[in-house]
Amino acid sequence: MKPIVREYLDTLSGLSPLSPQTRELLLNCISTRTISKGELLLEHGEVCKHIYYVDKGLMRIFYYKDKRDITEWFAGDKQFLFSVRSYFEETPSKLIIEALEDSEVILLSKEKQEVLIKTNLEVANLMIKAFSYSLILSQKRMESIQFESAKERYVSLMEQQPEIIHKAPLQYIASFLGITQETLSRIRSKI
Amino acid sequence: MKPIVREYLDTLSGLSPLSPQTRELLLNCISTRTISKGELLLEHGEVCKHIYYVDKGLMRIFYYKDKRDITEWFAGDKQFLFSVRSYFEETPSKLIIEALEDSEVILLSKEKQEVLIKTNLEVANLMIKAFSYSLILSQKRMESIQFESAKERYVSLMEQQPEIIHKAPLQYIASFLGITQETLSRIRSKI
DNA sequence: CATTCCATTTGACATTTGTCAAAAAAAGCA
DNA sequence: TGCTTTTTTTGACAAATGTCAAATGGAATG
CATH class of the missing domain: 2.60.120.10 (Jelly Rolls)
Known part of the structure; x- marks a missing residue:
């Protein structure tokens, strides 16, 4: 086995x-x-x-x-x-x-x-x-x-599955969070 | 029994x-x-x-x-x-x-x-x-x-559980749909 | 029937997020 | 390395939804 x-x-x-x-x-x-x-x-x-x-x-x-x-x-x-x-x-x-x-x-x-x-x-x-x-x-x-707002969901994801943030392309993470990639990009730049 | x-x-x-x-x-x-x-x-x-x-x-x-x-x-x-x-x-x-x-x-x-x-x-x-x-x-x-947008979710609810729309107060339906009661009221008035 | 209390609607305006286009950055490939 | 393609970021503006306040409507109660 x-x-x-x-x-x-x-x-x-x-x-x-x-x-x-x-x-x-x-x-x-x-x-x-x-x-x-x-x-x-x-x-x-x-x-x-x-x-x-x-x-x-x-x-x-x-x-x-x-x-x-x-x-x-x-x-x-x-x-x-x-x-x-x-x-x-x-x-x-x-x-x-x-x-x-x-x-x-x-x-x-x-x-x-x-x-x-x-x-x-x-x-x-x-x-x-x-x-x-x-x-x-x-x-x-x-x-x-x-x-949760888009920002809260992003923060939760960072806490709960940080490896995703590093490994997955931003566009995939964005749709997972239910937002556009532009919005995610802007959220990111403010953190 | x-x-x-x-x-x-x-x-x-x-x-x-x-x-x-x-x-x-x-x-x-x-x-x-x-x-x-x-x-x-x-x-x-x-x-x-x-x-x-x-x-x-x-x-x-x-x-x-x-x-x-x-x-x-x-x-x-x-x-x-x-x-x-x-x-x-x-x-x-x-x-x-x-x-x-x-x-x-x-x-x-x-x-x-x-x-x-x-x-x-x-x-x-x-x-x-x-x-x-x-x-x-x-x-x-x-x-x-x-x-789905708020409107789509409302329409889905009407189709899938119409009794809820009739029996439950608007404010409860609104939060179930993830929107405010004002928004739901406006969606309703346009249908 | 009048009064009170909630629920709902409406209006004005603020905020969030989306859309589209272009620029910048990064990744992949010859 | 340099070129090409893809991904990400940024800007300007539009659309959707939220917030707060006030008006309206309806139900319940004395």
């Missing part, structure tokens, strides 16, 4: 305890992918069939709104990501996932995981934890967008 | 199949509460220990930001709601839940539900579905807030 897969299973165990037997079962749901800067992990129109985990690197999840590219989320080292609506509703994804750096990603197959949760309590409890955690993140992001 | 509890169990079964035995077990996690207009279902600072289901009525979830009252969500007939972060993180809730009408609410105890999911696969799968569904809702709301 690759060391990064072992570490990944450890991470999952950290969410909810997993016995050696269950870890063995999960191995069968897991694959890894090396992806180069600029490549897509999930294309527009594709159904999202995995939950991704960025072992190392930086991914961006975005979509097009009126031909304009809008960043919805960044995921750096040791973070999970997936196209929520496509994954659950099994519909073509409007969201696109691209690598902003050469990255190493671990994929958890939805199909296989869904077979497991029907029979394995540990995996079921793991998924409950995973989705709960996603829900908290989504909630935090919602609160941030709804009632 | 009260008929509304039976219907509630049917609703849950609709999310993920539940055997008669499991329904019996869930009964022990369920309580009901009648709540009058203006009363609070969850107070500020209280830890949210239930997932609520509005059998009949209308609830509002809100918080105070700089002494200003901000509506985060409405839940009408047959909808679920809870204070996400307080529930999962078991922290004092910043969110307050109040009844905008006399309502009938069903409560699902977190404590008892968490015991069940450790041993019962059906309940575990039910919770997975429930949280997945919440995650989709949260995601949709996020998309709406992030990249």
Whole structure:
């Protein structure tokens, strides 16, 4: 077993305890992918069939709104990501996932995981934890967008995910914050 | 068993199949509460220990930001709601839940539900579905807030939850949309 | 029915953010 | 290194939304 897969299973165990037997079962749901800067992990129109985990690197999840590219989320080292609506509703994804750096990603197959949760309590409890955690993140992001000014959101981002500020181009950060790049540039110059 | 509890169990079964035995077990996690207009279902600072289901009525979830009252969500007939972060993180809730009408609410105890999911696969799968569904809702709301104008958000609300427009005071709708009541009033007058 | 209390609307003006164009800076490539 | 392309910054102005104050309207109450 690759060391990064072992570490990944450890991470999952950290969410909810997993016995050696269950870890063995999960191995069968897991694959890894090396992806180069600029490549897509999930294309527009594709159904999202995995939950991704960025072992190392930086991914961006975005979509097009009126031909304009809008960043919805960044995921750096040791973070999970997936196209929520496509994954659950099994519909073509409007969201696109691209690598902003050469990255190493671990994929958890939805199909296989869904077979497991029907029979394995540990995996079921793991998924409950995973989705709960996603829900908290989504909630935090919602609160941030709804009632912070552009400047406050930028400051929050600097505090919470400083690596994004350094690694991602300004235009991506701007759309993530829900503002134009000009506005972000001006905010930046005043800090 | 009260008929509304039976219907509630049917609703849950609709999310993920539940055997008669499991329904019996869930009964022990369920309580009901009648709540009058203006009363609070969850107070500020209280830890949210239930997932609520509005059998009949209308609830509002809100918080105070700089002494200003901000509506985060409405839940009408047959909808679920809870204070996400307080529930999962078991922290004092910043969110307050109040009844905008006399309502009938069903409560699902977190404590008892968490015991069940450790041993019962059906309940575990039910919770997975429930949280997945919440995650989709949260995601949709996020998309709406992030990249629709105030006017678009108002139109979406009219389409998706028209009863809110009729039942809730304008000021609550305005903060839910992330705008001031004056702006909403002006948007309204132009439609 | 009159009065009081809120909720809503309107007006005038301020602030924030967006748009478009151009300049400057940085990054990529021959 | 020098050239080209892309990204970021800056300026001028427009549009959207916020703020504050006052006017209006409606509901509740004595």
